Amino acid sequence: MRRTFRLILPEEFDAYMNMALEEAIYEAVRDGKSPPTIRLFSWKPSAVSIGYFQGIRNEVNLDEVHRRGYQVVRRITGGGAVFHDNEGETTYSIIAGEDLFPKDITKSYEQICGILISALERLGIKATFKPINDILVDGRKISGSAQTRRMGVLVQHGTLLYSVDQDTLFGLLNGDADEKTRLTRSKRKVVTSVTEHSDATKDDMIDALVKAFSSAYTVGKGDYTKEELLRAGELSRDKYSTDAWNFQR
């Protein structure tokens, strides 16, 4: 397995293509056709992603998602529902041989989240890792990640919040229907974003992420391969945009 990471700078895709690219890159890394990869990306239109095990109707206000013209997609990873605001967050993923990371899952979250924490430090923001998979600033969540491992390859992706529209966020997420009121009240206090702690622009945040990943690993800027894009197109059409996948739970 090659140890120099390919770093793909942010591009916008829709929710289905974003998740399809994760799987296409995973397959290419698994098959030795692509190097380990760090990917930064955004979602257009804005979207909600849900964890593999979540009940879509329990977690997502589908009427509100559709009313806004957003998308909803199920991830290949567990974890919780995430609102990917086109303007308000950047998503990262790291797809590489499992042997590059601790075997212990929580420790591997801590290692990779440590890179995001160092990116936040570059913006003057002190953040801490909270097991299992969160990053907090002043006790409030600024980043969440989700990981899977298949056939010797680790796939971890997560969001880093740049700015949060709390009303939109909690209007889209049910947090399990009968707990909605309680969660809506409490989550307003437990979520934060870069703009609450820094004057950094979103480009500054992305630059900090690039520098942090470049410090942690040997990286070279790269792009998607033709094969990855073609495979992602298939997966987007045949898997991630289908009700069979998204409404399986």
Add this chain to the structure above:
Amino acid sequence: MRSAVAKAHVAGGKRIRLDVEIDDDAKEIVSMRITGDFFLLPEEAIADMEKIFAGMSIPVDTAGIERSVRGFLAGRHARLVGATPEAIAQLAKEATS
């Protein structure tokens, strides 16, 4: 036939929700769905883990469920993160009581 739900936030972990179909006449679980923001690697193992509960007698044996889930995870080389066999067993008891 009736449906029941039980859910919990595992201490230091994640949320789990069990949706259970119960046959009161036969006093057994017909099916169970386990959802939440926990992690299970490999993810596809969840469907087989849910099958453990089909046909299980009510009242459920929580210690037996724990053993069954642990045995399944070990045999499937699966890792459950943010949830525990104990929590699943307790929720199964709660949903079927």
